[in-house]
Amino acid sequence: MFKKLSTSAVSAAVLVAAAAAALAPASASAVSAPLSSARIAVHFDLAKGQTPENVALAPGGAAYVTFAEGRQVAEVFPNGTIRILATMPKPADGGIHTPVLGFPLTVGIVRAHDGTLYFLYATGTADLTGVWRLRPGGEPERIAALPADGLPNGLALDPRTGTLYVTDSVVGTIWSVPTTGGTPTAWSNAPELAAAGFLGANGLKIHNGALWATNLDKGTVVRIPILQDGCAGSVRTVATGLTGIDDFAFTGHGDQLLAALNGPSEVALVQPDGSHSTVLTSADGLQNPTAIALRGDTVYVLSAAYLTAKDPNLVLAHLNR
Numbered sequence: 001m002f003k004k005l006s007t008s009a010v011s012a013a014v015l016v017a018a019a020a021a022a023l024a025p026a027s028a029s030a031v032s033a034p035l036s037s038a039r040i041a042v043h044f045d046l047a048k049g050q051t052p053e054n055v056a057l058a059p060g061g062a063a064y065v066t067f068a069e070g071r072q073v074a075e076v077f078p079n080g081t082i083r084i085l086a087t088m089p090k091p092a093d094g095g096i097h098t099p100v101l102g103f104p105l106t107v108g109i110v111r112a113h114d115g116t117l118y119f120l121y122a123t124g125t126a127d128l129t130g131v132w133r134l135r136p137g138g139e140p141e142r143i144a145a146l147p148a149d150g151l152p153n154g155l156a157l158d159p160r161t162g163t164l165y166v167t168d169s170v171v172g173t174i175w176s177v178p179t180t181g182g183t184p185t186a187w188s189n190a191p192e193l194a195a196a197g198f199l200g201a202n203g204l205k206i207h208n209g210a211l212w213a214t215n216l217d218k219g220t221v222v223r224i225p226i227l228q229d230g231c232a233g234s235v236r237t238v239a240t241g242l243t244g245i246d247d248f249a250f251t252g253h254g255d256q257l258l259a260a261l262n263g264p265s266e267v268a269l270v271q272p273d274g275s276h277s278t279v280l281t282s283a284d285g286l287q288n289p290t291a292i293a294l295r296g297d298t299v300y301v302l303s304a305a306y307l308t309a310k311d312p313n314l315v316l317a318h319l320n321r
Contacts, residue, residue, distance in 0.1 A: 030281040034251075034269070035299060035317045038284040042080045042314040050074075050082075051304035051312050054119075054155070054247065055291040056111040063293070063300060063314075066106040066119055073106060073119055073134060076314065086140045088121050089128065097124035099151045099170045100199065104128070108155030108166070108204070118143075118164055118179065120152040131155075131164060131177050131184075143181030147171060154204030154247070156211065161230065167193070167201035167213055174201065174211065174224070174232070187211075188232040192222045203247040207255070212238075214245045214259070221248065221259070221270065239274040247291045249299075251319060260289035260301060265308070267292065267301055285315045297321060 031038040044050035049070030056064045061078045064085075071088040088106060095104030099122075109119040117134040121142075129152065131144040146152050146166065154167035157179070165187060166175040172194035176187040188211075193201040196217035203214040210225045211232075219242045225233030238255070244263035248270075251258060255272040258279070265288055267280035280286055280301065287303040287310060294300070297319045305312040 030278070030283040031317060032277065032279045034320045035267075035279045036320055038280060038315055038317040040285040040311075040313050041316045042076060042082075044082075044312040044314070046305060046309065046312055051290075051306065052302035052314070053106065053290050053304060054108045055293050055300060055302055056109045056117065057293050057295050057300065058111055058115075061295075064109055064111055064117055065291075065302065066109045068105040068107065068290075068304060069103065071104055071106055071121075073109065073117060073140070085117075086134055088132075088140065091123040091125040091128055093125065095123050095125075097148075098122055099124060099149060101151070107151075107153050110155050110157040110164070112157060112179070113159060118155065118157065120146075120155055120166060122151050122153075124148055131166065131181075133179075133181075143179075144177040144184050146175065146184055151199070153199070153202050154213065156204045156206050158206050158226075163230075165204060165206070165211055167204045169199040169202055169216070170195060172200045174204070174213065176230075188224055188235070190222075190224070190232075190235045192218075192220065192235045192237060202245070203260075205248065205250065207250050212248075212257075214242070214248060216245060216262070219243050219245055221245070221257070238272075239270050239276065242268060242270070242276060246289065249292045249294050251294065252321075258292055258294075258299065260292045262288050262290060263307065265289065265303070267299075280315070280317060284317070285311075285313060287311050287313060289315075294319065 053068035104123040107120040130146040150168040150171040153169040162179040175184040221239040248259040265282040265286040268276045270276040287305040291302040299317045301315040
């Protein structure tokens with residue numbers, strides 16, 4: 001996640017470098033194996049705050065998206081039609097006290113088997129910041145408050161235990177919350193989750209009995225086992241050197257994953273040994289990608305254009321198995 005250049009709290013040097021990478025000229029296409037056939041499938045409206053931050057896929061072909069600056073949850077259909085499901089209330093102070101960013105935003109989102117959506121809202125205020133639930137045809141309701149001085153960001157759901165896990169990019173913590181709601185528990189506050197100047201723990205997934213999280217500032221992916229008693233095991237850093245890493249998704253080949261690199265406007269293929277290669281770039285339509293997901297052999301990459309300020313969009317690509 002990045003804010004626009006005019007209001008970001010990142011140092012000028014970091015922003016200039018990231019913006020230069022994002023705006024650098026490129027060839028007609030840079031898609032690389034194992035991806036192919038990359039194309040922009042949907043253009044979002046920047047003027048309406050349609051900056052996609054996270055995505056959850058549904059069996060029928062739809063994608064549920066949080067629009068960060070629009071404070072919205074939306075359903076995006078395969079034909080590109082967008083239906084707004086909820087617009088979150090604006091905090092009384094306008095959200096200016098939202099840590100680091102200074103604006104209220106909807107962030108991580110997951111979908112349960114019954115169609116219920118769970119998502120995060122960060123406002124810098126105690127009355128709105130937290131985990132929210134949206135049942136089909138219903139209205140959003142907060143089920144757990146999270147610290148107003150933090151920035152809840154990534155969200156993962158363990159359907160076996162009915163547990164939601166949340167990364168806090170400012171506090172450097174992974175919280176756990178029952179899907180029924182209640183008081184959050186600090187599941188892990190390992191130093192590997194801490195920020196190093198801007199935002200720390202970010203993307204979050206459950207995979208092979210562990211929580212996997214990214215750290216945007218440190219450019220890392222870490223793995224934390226979920227022990228039999230539900231507690232966090234020892235943290236292991238599995239990949240480094242991933243500048244501006246945000247969200248990620250596993251490809252179905254063991255621990256291999258695809259990572260969205262926000263500032264450079266790239267997607268990286270990360271191997272189980274931690275090595276990585278670039279498989280999509282701005283030449284394929286990426287504009288500061290924030291979210292990535294897979295449905296079968298189709299890769300969904302959503303870009304928020306936080307730095308480019310041009311074309312937030314959805315890029316689809318084929319994953320060659």
